Amino acid sequence: MEATNAKGVNMIGLHGMPGVGKTTLAKEVGKHAREQKLFDKVVMFTMSQNPNIRTIQDKVAEMFGLNFHTNTEEGRAEELFRSMQRVNKILVIVDDLWEEFKMESIGIPFGDEHEGCKILLTTRRQQNCTKMNCKEIQLGILSKDEAWVLFRDKAGLEDDCSTLNDVAKEVAVQCKGLPLAIVVVAKGLKGESLNGWRDANQRFKDSTHLYDEEVLGGVLEPLKLSYDYLKKGINQMAGNHIQMCFLLCSLFPEDEEIDIVVLITCGIGVGLFPNVYSIEEKRKKFVEALKKLQKSGLLLESGYAGTIRMHDVIRDFAHWLTSTGENRFMVKDTLKEWPHMDESYTAIALWNCSSIIKIFPDKVEFSKLKTLFLEGEGKWNRDDFLVVFEEMKALQVLLLKRVSFSLKGFPSLPNLKTLWCFSCMLKNLPSLTNMRSLEILALIGTKIDGINEELLKLSTLKYLRLSGVVQNVPLPPQPNLVSRHIISEYFYYSRTDEGINFPPGLVSRLTSLQELHVIPKNNLNLLELKSLSCLTALSLTLSTYQIPLEDFVLPKLQRYAIVVGEKYSSNREAFIRRLDIQDFSSSLSAFNNLFCNVEELNLRNVGGQKNIVPSIDEMGVNELTSLHLESCNDLEFLIDTKNDQGSTVAFSTLVELNIESMVSLKGLCYGVSPTRFLQNLKRVIIRDCKELQVIFQIDKLSERMKCQTPFSQI
Numbered sequence: 001m002e003a004t005n006a007k008g009v010n011m012i013g014l015h016g017m018p019g020v021g022k023t024t025l026a027k028e029v030g031k032h033a034r035e036q037k038l039f040d041k042v043v044m045f046t047m048s049q050n051p052n053i054r055t056i057q058d059k060v061a062e063m064f065g066l067n068f069h070t071n072t073e074e075g076r077a078e079e080l081f082r083s084m085q086r087v088n089k090i091l092v093i094v095d096d097l098w099e100e101f102k103m104e105s106i107g108i109p110f111g112d113e114h115e116g117c118k119i120l121l122t123t124r125r126q127q128n129c130t131k132m133n134c135k136e137i138q139l140g141i142l143s144k145d146e147a148w149v150l151f152r153d154k155a156g157l158e159d160d161c162s163t164l165n166d167v168a169k170e171v172a173v174q175c176k177g178l179p180l181a182i183v184v185v186a187k188g189l190k191g192e193s194l195n196g197w198r199d200a201n202q203r204f205k206d207s208t209h210l211y212d213e214e215v216l217g218g219v220l221e222p223l224k225l226s227y228d229y230l231k232k233g234i235n236q237m238a239g240n241h242i243q244m245c246f247l248l249c250s251l252f253p254e255d256e257e258i259d260i261v262v263l264i265t266c267g268i269g270v271g272l273f274p275n276v277y278s279i280e281e282k283r284k285k286f287v288e289a290l291k292k293l294q295k296s297g298l299l300l301e302s303g304y305a306g307t308i309r310m311h312d313v314i315r316d317f318a319h320w321l322t323s324t325g326e327n328r329f330m331v332k333d334t335l336k337e338w339p340h341m342d343e344s345y346t347a348i349a350l351w352n353c354s355s356i357i358k359i360f361p362d363k364v365e366f367s368k369l370k371t372l373f374l375e376g377e378g379k380w381n382r383d384d385f386l387v388v389f390e391e392m393k394a395l396q397v398l399l400l401k402r403v404s405f406s407l408k409g410f411p412s413l414p415n416l417k418t419l420w421c422f423s424c425m426l427k428n429l430p431s432l433t434n435m436r437s438l439e440i441l442a443l444i445g446t447k448i449d450g451i452n453e454e455l456l457k458l459s460t461l462k463y464l465r466l467s468g469v470v471q472n473v474p475l476p477p478q479p480n481l482v483s484r485h486i487i488s489e490y491f492y493y494s495r496t497d498e499g500i501n502f503p504p505g506l507v508s509r510l511t512s513l514q515e516l517h518v519i520p521k522n523n524l525n526l527l528e529l530k531s532l533s534c535l536t537a538l539s540l541t542l543s544t545y546q547i548p549l550e551d552f553v554l555p556k557l558q559r560y561a562i563v564v565g566e567k568y569s570s571n572r573e574a575f576i577r578r579l580d581i582q583d584f585s586s587s588l589s590a591f592n593n594l595f596c597n598v599e600e601l602n603l604r605n606v607g608g609q610k611n612i613v614p615s616i617d618e619m620g621v622n623e624l625t626s627l628h629l630e631s632c633n634d635l636e637f638l639i640d641t642k643n644d645q646g647s648t649v650a651f652s653t654l655v656e657l658n659i660e661s662m663v664s665l666k667g668l669c670y671g672v673s674p675t676r677f678l679q680n681l682k683r684v685i686i687r688d689c690k691e692l693q694v695i696f697q698i699d700k701l702s703e704r705m706k707c708q709t710p711f712s713q714i
Helices: 022-035 053-063 073-085 126-131 144-155 162-174 179-189 194-206 220-231 236-249 260-269 279-295 312-321 429-434 453-457 526-531 589-595 703-707
Strands: 011-015 041-048 090-097 117-123 135-138 307-309 329-332 347-350 371-381 397-406 418-422 425-427 440-444 463-467 470-474 493-495 515-518 537-542 559-564 577-584 600-606 626-630 656-660 683-687
Touching: 011 022, 011 126, 022 041, 022 090, 022 117, 041 053, 053 073, 117 126, 126 135, 144 162, 144 179, 162 179, 162 194, 179 194, 179 220, 179 312, 194 220, 220 236, 220 312, 236 260, 236 279, 236 312, 260 279, 260 307, 260 397, 260 418, 260 440, 429 453, 526 537, 559 589, 577 589
Parallel strands: 011 117, 011 135, 041 090, 090 117, 329 347, 347 371, 371 397, 397 418, 397 425, 418 440, 440 463, 463 515, 515 537, 537 559, 559 577, 577 600, 600 626, 626 656, 656 683
Antiparallel strands: 470 493
């Protein structure tokens, strides 16, 4: 902290070996700076080996409330530069810098351009600090005593267990003072018996001391121990699947916020957890596995819901594990020339592939390849790899990003279970039905040429997700507008605003579907879904005319996110039970079966209801945790208990309550407050409710409620 406040110092370089705690310390500096208000703005971003300048610019701009007006990196940098100059004191934390970098290319002013802007960077390489004229701070390993204090804390050891502690101290020494290794090993052994600790200590002593000093330093053996311990206490198959879940995470780009849904569906594709049938049950198994990996320190929590992260050192370790053996992986974060290929690979992940390279080398049979992740540059238009797919008979998972190609003539891929397409352009989508084993199909931000009855041939399809998908209408070729060297049928398409148009009755005949997520506008009718008896998860965006008058019942539905009358606000599928209804004045009876267990309810400009309970749900919406009401002009109270006999329990789980612009709202409860009414409420926002006179009327509480100290958590 002293360095960040020192005069004449505008850039501090924190360097040290992998796993020594550079990122953790940098985050603590940022947290302290915010809490103590030492700077007007504190922003942190990760550079990694292949920094995405536009993504970094977006993140920094968001912190400064800047909306870019130019599209080029240079123009955006200039806008950001001017915006940051208007802020007096700024701390910019640049994590994981791999080589010398000019901050001006992002748009960050410092030095003579902005003396109040301080930059703290972390790097493994001391020479980066020297080249960038930093005030250098080396972060070394912990002393023996410091290491033991950290180890004991993470392992949950008590001082009165002297024999166990003696063994644990020997294990702690093997972590060589590296905080990452200490945390991972201590968490992995937490709760073990004395014999378990002795076994771990002996494993360290018996190890062959293999190191990759440049990449992994001294953390290899501690990480290997924790990886092996994932199998301890469970059957071998379950242990193997948890380990494979960990290895699959290493296929994603460095510093990626890994989407758990993508990870789970890829894991299902390669056959993990085969002893449970439904996707929902497999999801639970994966969530348990991810929790175990997090508790073991091998995965990190992310700042975004529904995602997890892998530390770059842990990722390097996973790549070391998969460099030999039964599961051989090849992962390249950027690709401008083709690497050495090996026919024994079981998984290949190629990110940011240059369009100038040939997609795959000739005469390589990928007979063992089960997983392929491939990202182009956005302008990729490749038919040349279709031939190569013919040699991928074992392929089970295919993830494509920013590529354009035709599925016409695409090999059948008899074992393919999972197909994800992000920001792709697909021609001849019906040809996809050659893949008769396909269970999971997800098209995200992808352009297609329509959906027809051919989709019914995918009789094994269990999961269908269409998010941000655009159907296109062919236009006549215009060769004068495009170089003839890149002329392609893919680019002669015009976007339509009709959303996804399913042939009538098509979805109702996909009877194997367990999850359906259709985020864009569509022409589905809710009653079509009644025949989907296996459906457990549903995400839909609907217009008001698509809502039936009768209640629709999906007996196995466990998660849903249904949006009526407005644009879906998230590209993520349903993780909870959520209803968003806007501009709706008809009967809400179609949702009766959902109101009883909805967790998040948002009503905007919904008429015809004087209260939530009992008008919408007689049972008291007792699974509801979040309620947002806006411009529902007929609503007078949340609950009416005047005709109640005192047995009602209502709003007992509600945590967040947001009420805005409710012209008729008079109060929250009409009558005596029911049992456990708002007992978990923590956050309340009420705006522009002119008729509201009383929010909480203590003398109208039931005797039981008075004894419970109501609203104590607000």
